[in-house]
Amino acid sequence: MPAPQKGESSVNQPTADQPVIRNRLILSLRPAALEFLQKRLITRSMSVGEVIYEEGAPFTHAVFPHEGVISLMSQMQSGRTVEKASIGYEGFVGFALILGGGNAVSRSTVRIAGYASWLAIEDLDEALAEFPCVSDVMLRYSKSLITQLLESVACNSLHTAQQRIARWLLHAHDRVQGDTFYITQEALSEVLGLRRATVSEAWSQLQHKGVISYSRGCITIHHRQMLEETACECFHRIRGGFAS
Structure with missing residues (x-):
């Protein structure tokens, strides 16, 4: 399923109740940065099996889960798949953006249903330029995600x-x-x-x-x-x- 766009009818509407912000990265921001993002986030449910990004697809949004699990998957030529890493309310989908990449390096698939907030790339770029705390928390998370990727290699081999x-x-x-x-x-x-x-x-x-x-x-x-x-x-x- 493509990433949602502002104003497009394909975007699932938020629930009647105001969704609760649980994402740790968003909640760790300073008040001014948090207010900036909250005005621009599109929050909706995620369904099991929903594809957030196909491998190689250009990023249009950063995606911040509040509940649920998103798997970053790798598929072999044989058709077999394996998870490289998983993302929940501690992180976001699109860490390659912080490292200078513009395309998804893995297929990201919703594994456990929940809900998340989408932030358009242009809004993310503006937040990164205006609020140092945004780049700080996202870079720190990206380093932790890389650690998870490396740890998973050892885990798959030894355990x-x-x-x-x-x-x-x-x-x-x-x-x-x-x-x-x-x-x-x-x-x-x-x-x-x-x-x-x-x-x-x-x-x-x-x-x-x-x-x-x-x-x-x-x-x-x-x-x-x-x-x-x-x-x-x-x-x-x-x-x-x-x-x-």
């Missing part, structure tokens, strides 16, 4: 499927409100580059231990501490990078 699945579920849990969210085994197998049977077996083990429950795409985290004990050390490294 077990169950450890990686637990790590992904923990990151998702951090990015939604509540303990329940929707993701299918097929979707998670695509994200992690695993066979669906491998994901199913790992979830069965976690469910048997009382860590999670799962039914028809709906997963509930019952025992987060046990899930953290199952996950690899990469979870805390990545989470710590975004918190710094």
Whole structure:
């Protein structure tokens, strides 16, 4: 789905209630910068499977999630896919913009539904020029995202499927409100580059231990501490990078 444009009918309308700004980057801005952005943001829901950007597509907007998960995906010539990194309310889609790039380097797909704010590139450029705090927080996040990308390479090579699945579920849990969210085994197998049977077996083990429950795409985290004990050390490294 193309990025929304101001005034275009294709843009989903915001809900009747004023959407809550939860994105950490936006909330960390100084009052003047925050006011500037709030007047220009287009906030709407994100649906599972929605493509924010195709790989190579020119950026028209920076996208700031408030709830939900967006996956940055890489597709091989064989057709197999794997997630390079994931983005939630701690960040934004379009970090290449801060590094001087104008095109998406990955396909960004909504993995867990939620809502986000779109900011037109011309408005972002104006904010970057006028408010130093905007470039500061976005550059700091971009560095953290690069750390996540590098950590994911090591994680995919060294850690077990169950450890990686637990790590992904923990990151998702951090990015939604509540303990329940929707993701299918097929979707998670695509994200992690695993066979669906491998994901199913790992979830069965976690469910048997009382860590999670799962039914028809709906997963509930019952025992987060046990899930953290199952996950690899990469979870805390990545989470710590975004918190710094």
